[in-house]
Amino acid sequence: MSGVVVLRTETWSGPFDDGLSRQAVSDLEAGRTLLFPALDFTLSPDELENVRAAARESGSREGGKNVSYDPASGASKAGPLSEAQAASLTPALVRFSKMAVGLVEGLFPAYVPGLEPGRASFRPVEVEGRDQSWRKDDRRLHVDAFPSRPLRGRRILRVFSNVNPDGQPRRWRLGEPFEAHARRFESRLPRPSRPRAWMLSKLGVTHGQQTPYDQLMLGLHDAAKRDEVYQKEADAQFQDFPAGCTWIVYTDQTPHAALAGSCAFEQTFYVQPEAMVDPDRAPLAVLQRMVGRPLI
Numbered sequence: 289m290s291g292v293v294v295l296r297t298e299t300w301s302g303p304f305d306d307g308l309s310r311q312a313v314s315d316l317e318a319g320r321t322l323l324f325p326a327l328d329f330t331l332s333p334d335e336l337e338n339v340r341a342a343a344r345e346s347g348s349r350e351g352g353k354n355v356s357y358d359p360a361s362g363a364s365k366a367g368p369l370s371e372a373q374a375a376s377l378t379p380a381l382v383r384f385s386k387m388a389v390g391l392v393e394g395l396f397p398a399y400v401p402g403l404e405p406g407r408a409s410f411r412p413v414e415v416e417g418r419d420q421s422w423r424k425d426d427r428r429l430h431v432d433a434f435p436s437r438p439l440r441g442r443r444i445l446r447v448f449s450n451v452n453p454d455g456q457p458r459r460w461r462l463g464e465p466f467e468a469h470a471r472r473f474e475s476r477l478p479r480p481s482r483p484r485a486w487m488l489s490k491l492g493v494t495h496g497q498q499t500p501y502d503q504l505m506l507g508l509h510d511a512a513k514r515d516e517v518y519q520k521e522a523d524a525q526f527q528d529f530p531a532g533c534t535w536i537v538y539t540d541q542t543p544h545a546a547l548a549g550s551c552a553f554e555q556t557f558y559v560q561p562e563a564m565v566d567p568d569r570a571p572l573a574v575l576q577r578m579v580g581r582p583l584i
C-alpha cells in the first residue's frame with residue numbers, strides 16, 4: 289500500500305526545515321499521502337455558518353459536486369449551491385487557495401518553476417450515499433485523470449483540508465503503488481488513438497488534443513472503477529482525515545476513494561514531471577517503461 293506519513297507542521301507558509309522538506313517530497317513522490325493533523329484551515333464564525341448552510345442545501349440541489357474558484361482568472365462556479373450561497377464562500381476559497389500555494393511552494397521549492405495552481409474547490413456534499421454512475425463515483429478506488437483537460441504528462445497534486453463543522457472525519461481508502469496498479473490493469477487499457485484524440489478536440493470535448501499518456505490514464509481510471517472484484521477485494525487501507533486536518537497527495541498516482549464526509553476545501557496543482565526530484569516516479573515514466581515507448 290502507498291501509506292500515510294504524518295507531519296507535525298502547524299504553519300501554512302515556509303521557510304520549512306530542509307530535512308523535513310526533503311523527506312516530504314521523497315514520501316510524496318513515492319505515492320504516500322502527507323497528513324498534517326495540526327494544520328487547520330480556520331474559518332470565521334460567519335464562514336462556518338455559510339459552510340453549514342451549504343452542506344444542508346447542497347444535498348437537495350442538482351448541478352456539480354463542488355463550488356470552484358480559479359485563482360488564475362478569479363472566476364468561480366456555484367456547482368450545487370445558489371449563486372448567492374457560493375458567493376458567500378468565495379472569500380474562504382480565495383484564502384484557502386493562497387494558503388495552499390504557500391504550503392506547496394514552501395515545502396517543495398524545487399517544484400516552483402514547474403508548478404501551476406489549478407482550481408480550488410469547496411466540497412459541501414456528503415460523499416456517502418451519493419448516487420452516481422460508476423465512472424463518476426469517487427467512492428470507487430481510482431487514480432485521477434481529467435476527461436476534458438489533457439495533461440500531457442503533467443502531474444495532479446492536491447491539497448485538502450477537512451473543515452466539517454460537526455467534527456466528522458473524511459474517510460478514504462488508499463490503494464497500491466502506481467506501478468502495481470498500472471500492471472494490474474495493463475491488459476485492459478485502451479490502444480491509444482491519435483484520430484480519436486483529434487476528433488475529441490475538434491468536437492470541443494477536450495481542450496486540446498489528448499496524448500497517448502492521457503488516453504492510458506483515462507483508461508486506467510475507468511478500468512479500476514468498473515472492476516467490481518477489485519473494488520471489493522483490493523488490499524487498500526482505510527484512512528480517516530479528522531476535521532481540522534490537511535493532507536497532500538498525488539492523486540494521479542495513488543489509487544484513492546472518498547467514502548464518507550462533507551465539507552472539504554481542495555486546491556489542485558499541475559506539476560511538470562521535470563520539476564520532480566525523481567521524475568522516474570511520475571506516472572508518465574512508469575507507463576512509458578511499461579509500454580516501451582514515448583507517450584507524449
Ligand SMILES: [Fe+2]
Binds near residue numbers: 432539
Ligand atoms: Fe479522485
